[in-house]
Amino acid sequence: MPEHHPATTTPPPAGTPGRAVPTLLVAAPASGQGKTTVTAALARLHARQGRTVRVFKTGPDFLDPTLLAAASGAPVHSIDLWMTGEADARARLAEAAAVADLILVEGVMGLHDGTPSSADVARRFGLPVLAVIQAGAMAQTFGALAHGLAHYGAPLPPMRVLANGVGTARHADLLRESLPADIGWAGALARDAAASLPERHLGLFSADELPDLIDRLDRMADALEALPIGQLPPAVSFPAPAAPTAPGPRPLARKTVAIARDDAFRFIYPANVDTLFALGANVVWFSPLRDRTLPACDALWLPGGYPELHGTTLAANADMRAALRRAHADGLPILAECGGMMALFDTLVDKEGVSHQMAGLLPGTVTMQRRLAAIGHQAVTLPGLMPDGDEPLRGHTFHYSKTDSPLEPVVRAVSPRDGAPGEAVYQTGSLTASYVHLYFPTNPLAIAALLGGKAG
Template sequence: MSSITACCPAVLVAAPASGQGKTTVAAALARLHARQGRRVRVFKCGPDFLDPHWLALASGAPVHQLDLWMTGEADCMARLHAAAQEADLIVIEGVMGLFDGTPSAADLAQRFGLPVLAVIDASAMAGTFGALAYGLQHYRPGLRWAGVLANRVASERHAQMLQEGLREPDQWRGALMRNPALSLPERHLGLVAASEVGDALARLDAAADALAATPLGRMGVAELQDWGVEFPAPAVPTAAPVDAPLVGTTIAVARDAAFCFLYAANLDCLRALGAQLVFFSPLADAALPPCDAVWLPGGYPELHAAALGANHGLCDSLRAHATQGRPIWAECGGMMALFEQLATADGTVHAMWGLLPGRVTMQQRLAALGPQQLDLDGQALRGHTFHYSRCETALRPAARSRRPGAPNAAGEGEALYVQGPVRASYFHAYFPSNPALVARLFSAGGVA
C-alpha cells in the first residue's frame, strides 16, 4: 500500500433518524456520478447487510462497512485510503440518526474530516425544517457540513417554504419530491435486496434523474472539490497473517435468496487467509460441493422454510460433512436452518435440517440488536446481532457474546452452540476483526 496521503471528494449522507431516505439519496448520488463516467466508491457506516446491495448496484463496485468499533479505526483508514487512490468520489451512507449509537456516524465524520450531507424527510413540516437542519449542523462543533437535502416534499411551494426556513441559505441542496417510484422496498429486517427486485436499476435511475434536477445533483467536478478529504495511509497494514493458514482449505459458502447476509470484507478476509471459496445454493443444490469447511451465513430462512426443509439431499450432505468432523460455521439465519424445526410468524412449523436439537420461532418483536463481541480461547471476534426469532434448545451455550464494554460474565449476549464440528450463533462476525481466530473457526479442531 502506498505511504502517501490520498485526497478525494467524499461525503457522508446522514439524517436525523432512520427512515428519512439516506439509502435512496446515497444510491442516487452514486448512480448519478457513475453514469457520468466517474469512479464512485460507496461505504456503509455501521453493521448492515442489505443497504450495500443497493449501493453496490448504484456504484458498480463492492461496498464495505466503516465502524470505529466493529471494523476498527485502522480498518476504516485503510479502506478509505485505498478507495481515495482509485475513486473520483467517495459516498458514505450513515446509520440511524447522525448522533445515534456509540460510535455514531458523527464520530466517523469527525474522525476523518468527512463533510456531512443531512437528508431530512420534510413531508410533515415546514418552518421546523430549518430548525432541525440548524441543530444537526451545529449540535457538535467541528463537523464539516455539506448542506441539507429535503426529501418527500409535496410541491414546489412546499420546497420554497423549506428553503426559506434555513438560517443559512447556502446550505440548501435541493428537494426530492414525494414519489413512490423512488422508494426502495422493505421487509422486517430492512430493505429487500436489490437482486430480488426486478426493476432495481430502473428505481435507482429514477432516483438519480430526480436528484440531477437539484443543486446537489448539478454539482460538477469543480464543486466536488469542496468536499475534498485527505486520507493518510494507515501506519500498520490490516491484512491477514502472512502465513495464510487456510491455504489448501476449500470453504463452501451458502449464497442465495435465503442466505444473503455476506460482508464483502469477510469473503476477502477468507481469501487473504489462503482459502478457496466455492458457493452453493441451499435452495437449489442437492449436495454440498467438495469442501473442507462450510459457512452458512445469515439471511431469510423463514421466507424459504418449506423449500429448505424439503431439500433432503443437502441435509444429508451437511450431516455427512459434520460426521466426518469437518467444520460448519453458522450465523443467525444459517443457524436457524440447522435446528430441527422453524416456526414462521403465521404459526406454521417446518421441519428443518436437524443438525442441532430444538426449535426456532419467529416473532413480531425484535429480539436483539446491536454490536457484540465473541471471546474464544482468549481472543475476541467483533460483530453484531439483529434478529426477530428466538430458539429453544437443550444445548448448553459453550460461550456467549457480549456488548462492547460489558464484562465477560454479563450473560446478556448471544449463545454460541457447539455440536461436534458445528458452531452456531445468532452472532454475525466481522472476520477482519480477528483473521487468526477466523482461520481456526474454519479449521478442524481449531477452536475449543
C-alpha cells in the same frame, strides 16, 4: 450467482498524504428518511457520468450495501468505529481514494444515534455531511431540525440539507428560507413512489430482488442531477496507513471453504470473503435451497439471511439436509451465523406459525417473533480456538427469532456497551453456531482456527 473476487486496487505507499477525493457522508435525523435511496441515486448519477465511485456503509448492514453496490458498480465495505475499527476503516478509505473520483458514505439510523455514531465517523475522517430530512409534513421546523443536527455534540464538518418528500415549489421555498446561514441548501426532492425502495422486517429488499432497481435509481438520479447536490462535494484527503501491512500467515492454504449463498442465505460482508482469500482459502459457493449435495470442501460457512421466508423449500430439500448432517458427523468444520444457525435446528416456526423441518444439527426449535428480539454489537471469544488474552472477534446481532434448546452455550458473546452477556454461542462437534454475525478481519487467525478443523 456471480463469483466474488477480492479487491485488487493498491493503496498509496505508506506515509503518503493520499489523494484528495470529493467525499460526502449521507445521513438523516432517523431511519426511513430516504438516505439509502439518495446515496444510491448519487452513486448512480456519477457512475453513469463516467466517474469511478466507491461507496461505504456506516454500521453493521448487509442489505443497503447490495443496493449501493448495484448503483456504483463496486463492492461496498462497512465502516464502524467499533466493529470494523478505525484502522480498518482508514485503510479501506485510503484504498478507495487511490482510484475513486467520488467517495460516498451512507450513515446508519439517525446522524447522532449509536455509540459510535455516523456523526463520529464524519468527525473522525473529516467528511462533509448531507442530511436527508423527510420534510413532507413540516415547514419552518425543518430549519430547527437542521440546526440541531448540525450543532448537537462536538463540531461537525460542513453540512448541507436535502429536503425529501416536498409537495410544491412554495413548500420548498419555506424549507430553504428556514435554514440557518451556516447550513447549505442541497435542494428539494418531490414525492415519487415510483423511485422508492421496498422493505420488510429486516430492512430494504436486496438488489437482486428488485429487477427494476436501476430504473428506480435512474429516475431518482435524474431528479438529483438538477439540484445543487448533483454537483461534486468538497474533496477530502485520506492518508495511507502509517506502515504497510505485512502479508499474514495463510493457515487455510490448500483448504476449500464452501459458503451458502442464495435467497435464504445472503448476509455476507465482502471483507469476510476477502479475509478467507487472504488466509489462503479457496472459496466455492452452494445453495441450500437448490443444490442436493455439498461441493467438495474442507469447511462450511452458513451466513445469515431469510430461512424463515423459505422454510417450505428448505424442508423439502431432504438431500441437502442429509448432506449437512453427514458433513457434521464426518467432523467437517461448520460456522453457522443467525439465519444459517436457524436452518440447523430441528424445527423452524415461521411468522404464520407453520413448523418446518430443518437439518437437525442443533436440538430444539427456533421461532419467529413479531417484534425485534435482539440488536447490537457483540464481542466473541471462542474457547479452545483463541489463546487467553487474544483479541475477541467483533460483530453484531439483529434478529426477530428466539431459540428453545436443551443445548447449553459453550460461551456467551459480550455487549461492548455495558459488558453484559450477549448471544449464546453453541458448539457441538465441529459446529460453531450463534446469532452473532462476525466481522472476520477483527481476528482472522481465530476464523482460520474455527474453519481449520479444530472442534469445540
